[in-house]
Amino acid sequence: xxxxxxxxxxxxxxxxxxxxxxxxxxxxxxxxxxxxxxxxxxxxxxxxxxxxxxxxxxxxxxxxxxxxxxxxxxxxxxxxxxxxxxxxxxxxxxxxxxxxxxxxxxxxxxxxxxxx
Amino acid sequence: xxxxxxxxxxxxxxxxxxxxxxxxxxxxxxxxxxxxxxxxxxxxxxxxxxxxxxxxxxxxxxxxxxxxxxxxxxxxxxxxxxxxxxxxxxxxxxxxxxxxxxxxxxxxxxxxx
Numbered sequence: 001x002x003x004x005x006x007x008x009x010x011x012x013x014x015x016x017x018x019x020x021x022x023x024x025x026x027x028x029x030x031x032x033x034x035x036x037x038x039x040x041x042x043x044x045x046x047x048x049x050x051x052x053x054x055x056x057x058x059x060x061x062x063x064x065x066x067x068x069x070x071x072x073x074x075x076x077x078x079x080x081x082x083x084x085x086x087x088x089x090x091x092x093x094x095x096x097x098x099x100x101x102x103x104x105x106x107x108x109x110x111x112x113x114x115x116x
Numbered sequence: 117x118x119x120x121x122x123x124x125x126x127x128x129x130x131x132x133x134x135x136x137x138x139x140x141x142x143x144x145x146x147x148x149x150x151x152x153x154x155x156x157x158x159x160x161x162x163x164x165x166x167x168x169x170x171x172x173x174x175x176x177x178x179x180x181x182x183x184x185x186x187x188x189x190x191x192x193x194x195x196x197x198x199x200x201x202x203x204x205x206x207x208x209x210x211x212x213x214x215x216x217x218x219x220x221x222x223x224x225x226x227x228x229x
Contacts (some may be wrong), residue, residue, distance in 0.1 A: 035218070037166075045158070045166060045209055047218040059216040095165060101213050102156035104177075106165040 002026040004096050004107035011113045012086055020081040020110055022096030030074040033099035036081050037106075038092035046092075050099065051079065064090075086114045118142050118212050122221035128229040135197040137224045139210035144190045147214065154214035157186055157195045160223075161206045169208075170195065202228060 008020040022034070036048040049070040050059040058070055069082040079096055093109040119142040129135045145154045153173035160166040168177050170186035173193060183198045197204055205228060210221040 039160075044207075044223040045160070045211075045220045047211075047220065050216065050218070061217050101154065102168055102171040102211070103158070103166075103213075104168055104171075106167065108165055 002098065002105040004098070004105060006094060006096055006107045006110035009094065009110035009112045011115065013116050014087060014114055016086050016114070017082070017084045018086065018112060020083065020094055020096075020112070022079045022081075022107055024077045024079065024096075024098075027098070027105075029077040034070075034072065034079045035097045035099050035103060036068075036070060036079075037095045037097055037103065038090075039095075039109075040089065040092040043092075048094075049081065083112070086112075088114050090114050117217055118145065118215060118219050120210055120212055120219050120221040122210060122224050124224060125222065126225040126227065128227045129197075129200045130229045131202065132199050133229075135200050135204070135226055137195040137208055137210075137226075139188075139193040139195070139221050141191045141193075141212055145212045145214040146190055153189060154212055155186075155188070155193055156211050156213060157184075158209045158211065159204075159206045160209065166209070197226070200226070200228070 003025045005023045033052045035050050048061050051070045067085045072079040091114045095109045096107045097103040098105040121140045123138045155173040157170040158166045169180050174186045185196045187194050207223045207225045209223050
């Protein structure tokens with residue numbers, strides 16, 4: 001069974017940083033592309049980032065480009081989202097997802113709150 | 117960027133009745149090489165993670181009830197729930213995976229009338 005477990009969320013002040021992790025199991029992680037998607041309170045889903053299996057192709061949404069960095073450790077079945085220069089509008093539930101073209105498996109989400 | 121526009125924003129349907137959600141993309145999501153349509157539908161229930169219902173515009177994900185169906189081509193797509201059940205109350209999103217950035221529609225909230 002595919003499992004994705006996000007961690008690392010919490011409360012951070014504007015301008016601060018957080019690093020989210022997503023632990024994957026139940027599938028051959030090292031051949032799968034991964035994504036991060038978020039949902040702000042009262043808003044819809046927003047795609048944030050994509051990383052291919054070998055990490056040599058990465059994409060970001062304009063809203064996080066230059067502030068967020070995605071990476072992965074295929075030996076440990078982990079994908080990360082380093083979030084810097086956080087803003088109030090980054091407050092959201094952050095999901096990692098597998099990427100079989102479409103987003104076929106989702107984690108339970110990690111809550112990030114940016115507030116002073 | 118491809119803009120995905122869903123309508124309506126919300127929908128109230130009686131139990132057992134049909135629910136229809138529209139999604140339009142600002143450009144075609146039909147790939148000229150493989151002839152596949154890069155469009156998915158997701159269901160997001162309160163307190164849960166989103167889950168994929170339909171991909172390639174009309175292929176139902178394993179385990180998804182057959183009352184859910186997807187149709188359309190090019191830039192106009194529809195998600196139909198043929199006979200609404202209480203457990204179908206959720207927000208539904210379309211998403212294109214034709215190009216980056218991936219983009220979602222704004223969502224359609226489906227409720228029981």
